[in-house]
Amino acid sequence: MLDISKASWARLDPPRLTTERPLLSGRGLCKRYNSVTAVDEVDLDVYPGEIVGIVGESGSGKSTLLRLLNLEEPADAGRVHLNEPGYEGVNLLSLDRFCKREVRIKYIGVVYQYPHLGLRMRNTSSGNVAERLIMVGKRDYGLLRLTARDSLASSEFPLDRMDDIPLHLSGGMQQRVQLAKAIALRPSVLLLDEPTTGLDVSVQALVLDTVKRLQRELRLATVVVSHDLGVIRTLAGRVMVMRNGQVVEQGLADQVLEDPQSPYTQLLVHAKL
Numbered sequence: 499m500l501d502i503s504k505a506s507w508a509r510l511d512p513p514r515l516t517t518e519r520p521l522l523s524g525r526g527l528c529k530r531y532n533s534v535t536a537v538d539e540v541d542l543d544v545y546p547g548e549i550v551g552i553v554g555e556s557g558s559g560k561s562t563l564l565r566l567l568n569l570e571e572p573a574d575a576g577r578v579h580l581n582e583p584g585y586e587g588v589n590l591l592s593l594d595r596f597c598k599r600e601v602r603i604k605y606i607g608v609v610y611q612y613p614h615l616g617l618r619m620r621n622t623s624s625g626n627v628a629e630r631l632i633m634v635g636k637r638d639y640g641l642l643r644l645t646a647r648d649s650l651a652s653s654e655f656p657l658d659r660m661d662d663i664p665l666h667l668s669g670g671m672q673q674r675v676q677l678a679k680a681i682a683l684r685p686s687v688l689l690l691d692e693p694t695t696g697l698d699v700s701v702q703a704l705v706l707d708t709v710k711r712l713q714r715e716l717r718l719a720t721v722v723v724s725h726d727l728g729v730i731r732t733l734a735g736r737v738m739v740m741r742n743g744q745v746v747e748q749g750l751a752d753q754v755l756e757d758p759q760s761p762y763t764q765l766l767v768h769a770k771l
């Protein structure tokens with residue numbers, strides 16, 4: 499007799515990735531500052547549930563690329579697409595600033611290298627997280643506190659410090675507040691710029707563990723920028739190597755980092771061994 503149990507149907511399902519489209523895409527992204535081309539014709543795709551690492555030495559254009567993806571800065575050329583309802587086929591870079599802000603609030607969480615860029619350092623940590631909810635019109639104080647507490651707990655922030663101001667917290671805790679704020683509205687995209695630079699190695703490892711867990715649980719499409727190959731190794735499934743605004747090599751992280759093909763990547767990898 500034909501077995502139509504759930505398990506047998508499940509075996510017939512096509513692999514999930516083959517049907518999935520990138521959640522976030524950039525095409526032909528360019529950004530110049532006077533004579534410097536910070537980002538030069540960069541393409542990238544990020545799928546739900548994956549972490550793409552962007553590595554390169556200081557000044558290679560990593561942070562600028564992230565700001566373009568976060569719609570924070572106008573690009574000189576290129577497109578950014580987000581596979582979310584209502585935005586299919588829309589170049590997000592061509593939206594007006596109010597619509598860009600709406601996309602950012604609703605779909606994109608960011609963790610900056612310097613906490614003061616992402617947080618109000620003299621507001622409470624819980625207040626910083628609640629700010630995301632206030633931005634979408636939530637006013638119920640109980641709900642704001644509950645959501646802030648939940649997000650901080652998910653980011654493994656010690657809740658007895660939730661009413662402390664970031665200025666009085668350690669660097670690792672400040673990054674956890676940024677993470678909590680980034681995920682408060684359950685975005686689909688997470689952008690991290692050097693999230694652990696400047697932290698002690700042991701603290702770094704704990705923060706990276708939290709990022710990995712959150713990313714997996716929330717199935718985020720994540721881009722992490724770092725000059726530190728260790729961070730990229732720990733987090734990223736795929737990697738793009740940037741130099742002078744261009745992508746010089748890309749592929750699966752283990753392959754690129756174990757067997758780099760471009761002389762520049764070879765230099766980076768060997769310098770860190």
Ligand SMILES: Nc1ncnc2c1ncn2[C@@H]1O[C@H](COP(=O)(O)OP(=O)(O)O)[C@@H](O)[C@H]1O
Nearest residue numbers: 531534536554555556557558559560561562563
């Ligand atoms: N706001 C800016 N004004 C002028 N030049 C900038 C600005 N932001 C970045 N740059 C320049 O663009 C290049 C890439 O910078 P950046 O994206 O910060 O690199 P990375 O994050 O890889 O260190 C550098 O030469 C930098 O000096």
Ligand SMILES: [Mg+2]
Nearest residue numbers: 560561562692
């Ligand atoms: Mg940078």
